[in-house]
Amino acid sequence: MPMLLSLQGAIGQGILWGIMALGIYLTFRILDIADLSVDGSFATGGAVCAVALIAGIHPILAILLATLSGFLAGFVTGFLHTKCKMPAILAGILTQLALYSINLRIMGKSNIPLLQSSTLFKDFAKVIPLTSQWITICIGIFFSLIVVIGIYWFLGTEFGSCLRATGNNENMVRANGVNTDTMKLFGLMLSNGLVAMSGALVTQQQSVADVKMGTGAIVIGLASIVIGEVIFGKKAGFKLRLTSIIVGSIIYRMIVAIVLQMGLNTDDLKLLTAFIVAVALTVPVIVNKRKRLSMYKKLTGKELQNHA
Amino acid sequence: MLKLEKVSKSFHIGTPNEKCVIKSLNLELKEGDFVTVIGGNGAGKSTLLNLIAGVYPIDCGIITLNGQNISLAPEYQRAKLIGRVFQDPMMGTAADMQIIENLAMAARRGQKRSLRWGVTKKEKEQYYEAVKTLGLGLEDRLTTKVGLLSGGQRQALTLLMATLHKPQLLLLDEHTAALDPATSTKVLTLTNEIVTKQHLTAMMVTHNMKDAIDIGNRLIMMYDGHIIYDVEGEEKKKLTVNDLLKKFEEAIGEEFVNDRMLLG
Numbered sequence: 201m202p203m204l205l206s207l208q209g210a211i212g213q214g215i216l217w218g219i220m221a222l223g224i225y226l227t228f229r230i231l232d233i234a235d236l237s238v239d240g241s242f243a244t245g246g247a248v249c250a251v252a253l254i255a256g257i258h259p260i261l262a263i264l265l266a267t268l269s270g271f272l273a274g275f276v277t278g279f280l281h282t283k284c285k286m287p288a289i290l291a292g293i294l295t296q297l298a299l300y301s302i303n304l305r306i307m308g309k310s311n312i313p314l315l316q317s318s319t320l321f322k323d324f325a326k327v328i329p330l331t332s333q334w335i336t337i338c339i340g341i342f343f344s345l346i347v348v349i350g351i352y353w354f355l356g357t358e359f360g361s362c363l364r365a366t367g368n369n370e371n372m373v374r375a376n377g378v379n380t381d382t383m384k385l386f387g388l389m390l391s392n393g394l395v396a397m398s399g400a401l402v403t404q405q406q407s408v409a410d411v412k413m414g415t416g417a418i419v420i421g422l423a424s425i426v427i428g429e430v431i432f433g434k435k436a437g438f439k440l441r442l443t444s445i446i447v448g449s450i451i452y453r454m455i456v457a458i459v460l461q462m463g464l465n466t467d468d469l470k471l472l473t474a475f476i477v478a479v480a481l482t483v484p485v486i487v488n489k490r491k492r493l494s495m496y497k498k499l500t501g502k503e504l505q506n507h508a
Numbered sequence: 509m510l511k512l513e514k515v516s517k518s519f520h521i522g523t524p525n526e527k528c529v530i531k532s533l534n535l536e537l538k539e540g541d542f543v544t545v546i547g548g549n550g551a552g553k554s555t556l557l558n559l560i561a562g563v564y565p566i567d568c569g570i571i572t573l574n575g576q577n578i579s580l581a582p583e584y585q586r587a588k589l590i591g592r593v594f595q596d597p598m599m600g601t602a603a604d605m606q607i608i609e610n611l612a613m614a615a616r617r618g619q620k621r622s623l624r625w626g627v628t629k630k631e632k633e634q635y636y637e638a639v640k641t642l643g644l645g646l647e648d649r650l651t652t653k654v655g656l657l658s659g660g661q662r663q664a665l666t667l668l669m670a671t672l673h674k675p676q677l678l679l680l681d682e683h684t685a686a687l688d689p690a691t692s693t694k695v696l697t698l699t700n701e702i703v704t705k706q707h708l709t710a711m712m713v714t715h716n717m718k719d720a721i722d723i724g725n726r727l728i729m730m731y732d733g734h735i736i737y738d739v740e741g742e743e744k745k746k747l748t749v750n751d752l753l754k755k756f757e758e759a760i761g762e763e764f765v766n767d768r769m770l771l772g
Binding site (some may be wrong): 354356358360362364365371373377378379380484 | 559581582583584585587588594598599600601602603604605609610612613616617618619621622623624625626627669670677
């Protein structure tokens with residue numbers, strides 16, 4: 201049953217990548233910034249994690265180090281955006297570009313296999329007799345649960361409220377005595393930290409870090425967010441909203457797995473990803489228009505009949 | 509209290525569109541002054557308030573508030589001392605957040621934001637009472653998103669937010685201009701009540717000359733970046749709209765002034 205196995209794998213992958221999508225959610229939806237540096241910081245997370253593992257550092261510590269490297273990447277984007285007053289898109293692109301070279305520097309080569317090193321997933325497999333797919337799912341759920349609870353708590357705090365408001369109305373936030381630049385800087389750091397953490401987890405799970413592993417990460421993250429929104433609706437409660445992003449990420453991976461099983465060339469994967477995002481963004485627009493039109497016909501139709 | 513010394517501001521410096529909006533302006537407010545500001549469009553009223561609040565940096569001059577020199581302080585730092593309500597009802601509140609979340613954020617104006625809960629249980633009762641004073645029935649809808657409120661409701665809420673943590677100075681920039689007459693009157697009455705009750709020092713820009721005369725203890729008229737008329741106390745109380753028009757005529761030395769020029 202190759203299909204079932206690949207779907208199981210897709211769920212695990214979806215959860216691990218879902219943490220990245222949660223990071224992107226913080227900037228894209230909460231702060232209303234399209235941060236393109238994530239393609240770079242995802243690979244940075246993987247690179248730092250791989251180098252740390254090779255050096256014999258504990259897998260958990262390696263993930264923490266990777267997260268810290270993500271904070272740093274986010275800080276650079278934030279600095280360029282808030283202090284140097286660059287548009288967020290440009291700041292993100294610059295960081296992403298720079299990170300490509302930095303990632304190569306960190307790794308020393310474009311690809312580090314981790315066949316000999318211990319990873320969280322291998323360590324786990326030694327203790328608990330489960331298939332590698334199930335181990336991925338368990339570890340993924342553990343980490344994403346921590347992240348979802350963490351974000352939920354954080355955005356409810358005084359600091360987090362200001363972060364949310366910054367994405368909403370900067371004027372109001374400044375008028376209430378809060379430095380919006382600090383908020384954006386912090387939001388970008390947190391976001392890239394989560395993205396790098398996800399990169400580290402994926403690296404450990406796949407036992408390889410590659411300088412190109414982050415290519416298209418931003419689009420995959422957006423796909424997860426948007427698929428989640430299409431399924432659960434934008435008005436869902438906040439806990440559900442965060443969970444919907446992980447679910448969206450899982451669904452994205454399942455679509456990819458199914459299409460690959462059906463014989464799609466892996467070269468066409470990016471095209472497919474772009475297509476999924478475009479469709480997911482378009483569907484709500486069409487559905488809304490249809491609803492409005494049918495309501496109009498229903499209500500006005502009665503009027504017309506009354507007049508006839 | 510608030511003191512502006514030779515404050516100037518130009519926009520588009522170095523371009524053909526260069527325009528000097530505030531020209532070497534001096535102004536001093538006493539503790540508890542409630543000043544209404546009138547003048548035609550482009551007179552510099554809103555710019556003056558924005559310069560005090562720190563939205564734009566000033567070109568030269570000194571602004572002191574409560575003895576502190578705030579001339580170069582960024583907007584968010586001045587906000588610790590200054591409460592503001594804007595002309596645009598959308599500008600003073602965060603639309604995607606609940607009424608109570610907005611209030612809680614405003615109540616912490618001037619404090620450091622920590623990792624404590626954004627809204628505490630104790631606050632909920634406190635805000636219930638505070639919102640009740642608005643008389644809009646919003647106290648039972650504290651968890652409603654602000655984006656669902658009308659412009660007037662949002663403006664009343666912004667006013668409450670600006671004064672929830674007592675400001676040293678309250679700046680009202682035509683805050684009733686976008687509201688219908690009935691709502692406008694209501695928000696204005698509310699403003700007067702709050703300012704009087706809390707003994708606030710306040711500046712209010714308005715295009716309604718009658719309101720400008722009726723409200724506050726001092727009135728200033730602006731024209732072309734200058735203050736051309738400044739009146740307070742008993743003298744102000746006796747003013748009529750016609751007096752104001754005449755003053756305007758005198759000050760700018762033109763005969764064909766009509767209320768249009770002043771009302772803009």
